[in-house]
Amino acid sequence: MLLAFDVGNTNIVLGVFKDGKMITNWRLETDNNKSADEYGMIIGALFQYEGLSVKAVKDVIISTVVPSVLYTLQHLSLKYFHRKAIVIGAGIKTGIVVKYDNPKQVGSDRIVNAVAAHAKYGGPLIIIDFGTATTFCAISEKAEYIGGTIAPGLKISSEALFEKTAKLPKVELEVPGSVICRNTINSMQSGLVYGHMGMVDYIVKKMKKELREYSNDDSADVKVIATGGLATMIDSGIDCIDHVDKMLTLEGLQLIYEKNKKVRKSDSKAEQERCEYGEETF
Structure with a gap:
């Protein structure tokens, strides 16, 4: 084994x-x-x-x-x-x-x-790893690691919000269900989770464009694969992820x-x- x-x-x-x-x-x-x-x-x-x-x-x-x-x-x-x-x-x-x-x-x-x-x-593809940091990696059809993006993960963002503010509490990372929230905890969850979803959506869109330019193929089917502990939560609110592979x-x-x-x-x-x-x- x-x-x-x-x-x-x-x-x-x-x-x-x-x-x-x-x-x-x-x-x-x-x-x-x-x-x-x-x-x-x-x-x-x-x-x-x-x-x-x-x-x-x-x-x-x-x-x-x-x-x-x-x-x-x-x-x-x-x-x-x-x-x-x-x-x-x-x-x-x-x-x-x-x-x-x-x-x-x-x-x-x-x-x-x-x-x-x-x-x-196969490739080309984008890999998103939702860990302590959220990383985006671009891989060409020829198995070339071209590069990527590193952003603060959801947990880091949540901890920073709690540690760097006087009155905001620690919150569980959950999807609150709306962005117009009526209490502080849901408001923080909304900003953290939906903000992260928006970041992922934007970076994937821009990365797909650059990957197609790299391969000189405007019609290339760029697959998006997500992994990491919070992948399922983020995938639930956006359409750009093709597969969640824990x-x-x-x-x-x-x-x-x-x-x-x-x-x-x-x-x-x-x-x-x-x-x-x-x-x-x-």
Whole structure:
């Protein structure tokens, strides 16, 4: 089995794959203070609850946007699964050509999403990830990562509104049902949720135009794929999203693992080494 970690600023999403198919997944809070042993005990309990054996895990792959957690999970992989984890970054074969000015600045989660979305839906496409930040990524028909946009996520916006104002309360992120609201909580929910929907609608419209100009095809069918915890809420109020795919990042990790597993070498302790590739791969 393969154990995949998608580490975000707010949550760690874990997926277990057997023969290329996801058999279960879990969501944990990202905690910089947790040790490898603490995470190990939690994961062990989750495996036991699902009737899975930790010993059946043959490899581990990690995508993280939180560098401080990476060492902990690498240590976890070595101690509990006896594998040196594959870490998404420079030297890993993905099949995506990164056109960013500095490819190293692209978050690993955005590349992983691109791999999965292009494999499942083709291109050109726009990927929106509703996480701590809301990211928009443009992928060409030729599997080129062209670039994108990063905006504050809904939760960040909500927390900023609460922390930077004297009288406004903390609110749950829910669709209030109207924009003419008669109380403060609904008014804040309206501004946050409908404001985010409007932002998404505008950026997608503009990004589609630029993608078609990039491909010199005014009639190109640009698909829009949404992922992340708040994707369903935002999709409920706008028409520009074609597919909501909550497991996109985990599926991308499994695809990247398949591209890299044949060149991983085992040492005498059955640990794995990463192989280096050419400059065109991320």
